[in-house]
Amino acid sequence: MDLCLIDKTVELLIAADHAIVLTGAGISTESGVPDFRSPGGIWERYDPTMFFIERFLAEPEEVWRCLLDMHRSSEFSLWDAQPNKGHMTLAYLEKIGLIKTVITQNVDNLHQKAGSGNVIEFHGNMLFVRCLECRKTYGYEYVLRELEESFPPHCECGGLLKPDAVFFGEAIPQDALRTSFREADDCDLMLVIGTSAQVEPAASLPRIAKGMNSHIRGFGGIPLSKPRCHVIEINWEPTPLTGQVSDFLIQGKAGEVLHTIEQKIREKYA
Ligand code: APR
Secondary structure (H helix, E strand, C coil), X not given: CCHHHHHHHHHHHHHCCCEEEEECHHHCHHHXXXXXXXXXXXXXXXXXXXXXXXXXXXXXXXXXXXXXXXXXXXXXXXXXXXXCHHHXXXXXXXXXXXXXXXXXXXXXXXXXXXXXXXEEECCEEEEEEEECCCCCEEEHHHHHXXXXXXXXXXXXXXXXXEEEECCECCCCCHHHHHHHXXXXXXXXXXXXXXXXXXXXXXXXXXXXHCCCCCCCEXXXXXXXXXXXXXXXXXXXXXXXCCCCXXXXXXXXXXXXXXXXXXXXXXXXXX
8 A cells, every 4th residue: 555645645635625436346345245347256156147127127037036146145245234444434534524425336325324425326226126117116125025925026016126226228327427427527536446447437437537528628638628637546456547547546455545544634634
């Protein structure tokens, strides 16, 4: 863990007017929730096509069987996972006003459990289910009760229930998309934590923060549309953003890096 880069990050957080955070599955692995693409990740354990909306609509029983297997699996603790130091630090930074918003690709509700208030769920939330007919939402407990009556679970109106996470082939919730793009445009600092930055449109947010999606260019192709914005990665390994979009990568475990940042800020604010 590069302490000079940690100090630089602390400095930029304190100086920023509008700092935001983009998180991916890597911030939750220290809570026992596997990420998707690391060795042993979710896509090694479960067939990704189970999470294609076409497949859900064609074979809801099949997909619900897979979801219940995940729910029952001892290693896959998404439903009862607890926030780790990384989530707690982001909630603390929001509380003292150093970050404005967390945009998360995660569907595990852990930022909210940690106390973060302004959380944009870019890919929805797996702890709730939604009726495909009347759009009513229920908590997971309803599903577990409903399963004693009917499989796959249905709404009181008779409609099929689906987890409220965005499946492949589904649109990102309009409000989440619009607000995230606006936040990325407005920010002067973005921390990008625990994401392989491979899935669009979330992976474009750091580029938007940097003004790289702007067609307006100055000398040397530097975008004119946006004053300087810093993008800092905190990740286990380099990503397509590293060296191309982000100012620098702090390589390490998100929970440890963020906890060190919090300690340094508490010293300054003590
Ligand atoms: N600390 C820091 N980085 C970590 C840690 C950790 N403790 N654990 C894992 N990582 C890193 C991995 O090295 C990887 O680069 O986090 C990244 C996680 O990448 P993915 O597994 O691809 O997860 P994510 O980027 O969130 O995936 C985006 O893809 O499958 C879809 O909808 C799904 O939201 C998900 C999207």
